[in-house]
Every structure is written in structure tokens, then in C-alpha cells.
Amino acid sequence: AKALGKNNSQFYSSELNQIVHEHLMLEASLSKAIGNREMVLGYQPKVDLRTGKVVGAEALVRWNHPENGIVLPDKFIPVAEETGLIVPLGEWVIIEACGALKALARLGVHDFVISVNLSARQLRQRQFAAQLARTLGRLGVNPANLELEVTESQLMDHPDEAMEALAELKALGVRLSIDDFGTGYSSLSHLQKFPVDFIKIDRSFLGEVNLDAHAVITRAIIALGHNLKLKVIAEGVETLEQLTFLRTHHCDQMQGHYFSPALSQKSLEEMVCSDTR
Ligand code: C2E
Numbered sequence: 001a002k003a004l005g006k007n008n009s010q011f012y013s014s015e016l017n018q019i020v021h022e023h024l025m026l027e028a029s030l031s032k033a034i035g036n037r038e039m040v041l042g043y044q045p046k047v048d049l050r051t052g053k054v055v056g057a058e059a060l061v062r063w064n065h066p067e068n069g070i071v072l073p074d075k076f077i078p079v080a081e082e083t084g085l086i087v088p089l090g091e092w093v094i095i096e097a098c099g100a101l102k103a104l105a106r107l108g109v110h111d112f113v114i115s116v117n118l119s120a121r122q123l124r125q126r127q128f129a130a131q132l133a134r135t136l137g138r139l140g141v142n143p144a145n146l147e148l149e150v151t152e153s154q155l156m157d158h159p160d161e162a163m164e165a166l167a168e169l170k171a172l173g174v175r176l177s178i179d180d181f182g183t184g185y186s187s188l189s190h191l192q193k194f195p196v197d198f199i200k201i202d203r204s205f206l207g208e209v210n211l212d213a214h215a216v217i218t219r220a221i222i223a224l225g226h227n228l229k230l231k232v233i234a235e236g237v238e239t240l241e242q243l244t245f246l247r248t249h250h251c252d253q254m255q256g257h258y259f260s261p262a263l264s265q266k267s268l269e270e271m272v273c274s275d276t277r
Pocket residue numbers: 044059060061072073074077086090093116117118119179180235236237238255256257258261262
């Protein structure tokens with residue numbers, strides 16, 4: 001630090017102060033946000049590539065901040081993870097998603113699956129599966145309508161512990177998927193042992209399926225998933241070309257802006273009910 005000279009280190013420390021300050025502000029307002037009803041879920045539709053039907057949706061959290069407007073999760077999930085606030089936030093996400101499932105059931109839709117993103121910190125909680133079972137029972141939600149997405153890299157941080165936690169969740173009857181697949185370096189032996197239903201091809205591989213490298217990887221992941229008897233979903237589908245590629249190579253489902261961004265619960269209900277089921 002000495003070699004940088006006085007001005008440089010002063011600049012650095014005021015910059016650092018500002019980052020720390022912003023972080024503390026964020027942490028303080030984040031802890032109040034749930035109680036203040038500032039969190040909202042968007043639901044991004046998932047489409048069955050064979051039938052073209054909307055079969056599910058991924059719940060994505062947004063923070064409707066009173067001063068800053070809509071804040072996207074990349075901005076606050078990391079802070080929530082660090083501070084442990086992800087645990088109450090994650091609980092709220094599950095309860096809210098269950099509310100959406102109940103509303104769909106009241107509209108006569110019983111076969112819809114909503115997925116929520118789970119952080120490793122939630123998965124590591126001792127009583128997570130037992131608590132989830134109680135929540136689903138209390139709210140009267142069929143576990144088969146709920147899916148939990150965990151990223152491959154979070155699973156691979158502690159694969160054996162993750163395996164046990166997933167097995168408990170699987171026993172409840174919820175659906176499990178490995179998110180951002182292809183970026184977390186799981187070995188084949190781990191993949192074979194994780195009791196999951198879906199793998200989700202990370203958006204980065206889909207990027208430009210007309211690039212040979214991307215096309216090869218995407219096809220390999222689809223084949224790998226199918227060989228392990230798993231379903232495969234692609235995320236971040238933005239073009240007709242990507243969609244056609246995925247359909248040609250028998251990917252099972254897709255989501256992405258080409259079909260729809262995340263919607264409000266009401267818009268999702270309208271979409272699902274107008275879809276001939
Ligand atoms: P993710 O689980 O990989 O979610 C997919 C992200 O890609 C979402 O961003 C979604 O809006 C975006 N996306 C969807 N379709 C397209 C597309 O066609 N093109 C492009 N460029 N992007 C697309 P979002 O909503 O900002 O979420 C970012 C990340 O935040 C998520 O990544 C997830 O890791 C995390 N996250 C979101 N909600 C929750 C939550 O409730 N709990 C936890 N623990 N994490 C969450």
C-alpha cells in the first residue's frame with residue numbers, strides 16, 4: 001500500500017468507506033423490507049418444447065424500494081447471503097410462491113409447477129426440509145407443484161452435505177433442479193447421485209448456438225441429462241434460432257425473453273388460464 005503513495009491510499013480508503021457505508025445502508029433497509037411488504041415476486045413462464053404449453057414458472061424476487069424503485073436480485077441477494085437475511089427472505093419467497101399456487105388451484109389449474117431459487121445457506125439449515133414440510137402442510141400446497149432450484153456451484157461447495165439435504169427434500173415430494181448447470185464443475189459421479197429431476201443449462205452456453213463451441217456444449221448437456229434420466233431446461237432463450245436449436249435437440253423445456261420476461265402473478269394467471277390446458 002505504501003508504494004501506491006499517499007493520494008492513492010486516501011482515494012482507496014474513501015472509496016472503501018463508501019462501499020462499506022452503502023453496504024450497511026443496504027443491510028439495514030433490507031432487514032426491514034420484508035416486513036414493509038417491499039419484496040415482490042416476478043414469475044417467468046416455462047414452456048414445454050414438445051407441446052408449446054406453459055407448464056411452470058420460475059419465481060424471481062424483486063425489491064420495490066421506496067426511494068430507488070425496482071432493485072434486481074443481483075444487487076441485494078449477495079448482501080442477504082452474507083448477513084443471513086437470505087433465510088427469512090427465502091422463507092417469504094416460498095410462502096409467496098405457495099400463495100400463487102393456491103390462487104392457480106382456485107382457478108382450476110392443478111398441474112402447474114412454480115420453482116424458487118434456494119441459497120446454500122437455506123439448504124444447510126438443520127431443519128429446512130422439516131420446516132418446508134410444515135409450511136406446505138399448513139398452506140395446503142401439493143409438494144409436487146413446488147420446485148427448488150439450487151446452483152451447481154453451491155451444491156459442489158459441500159457435495160456430500162448437499163446430497164443429504166436434497167435427499168430429505170426429495171422425500172417430501174418436491175421437485176429439484178440444478179441451476180446454472182455447466183458452470184459448477186460437478187463430476188459425473190456426483191451428478192448421478194444428486195436426487196434431482198431437472199438440470200438447467202446456464203444461459204452463457206446458449207449465448208450463440210450458431211457458435212460451434214456453444215452448440216457442442218448445449219447438445220452435450222442435453223444428452224448427459226437424458227442419459228441420466230433427467231429432464232433438461234434451457235434458460236435465457238432470446239431468439240427463434242435458439243428455440244429451434246433446442247427443439248431440434250430434444251431439450252424438454254425453455255424459458256427466456258423470447259417467450260416472456262418475468263410477469264406479475266395476475267399476468268401469469270391470465271396467461272395460464274388462456275392457454276388451452
Ligand atoms: P437465475 O436463477 O439464473 O435466474 C435467471 C435470471 O436470468 C433472472 O435474472 C432472469 O430475469 C434472467 N433472464 C430470464 N430470461 C432471460 C433472457 O432471455 N435473457 C437474459 N439476458 N436474461 C434473462 P434476475 O431476476 O435478475 O435474477 C438474477 C439471479 O438472482 C437469479 O439467477 C438467482 O440466482 C438470484 N435470485 C433471484 N430470485 C431469488 C430468490 O428468491 N432467492 C435466491 N436465493 N436467489 C434469487
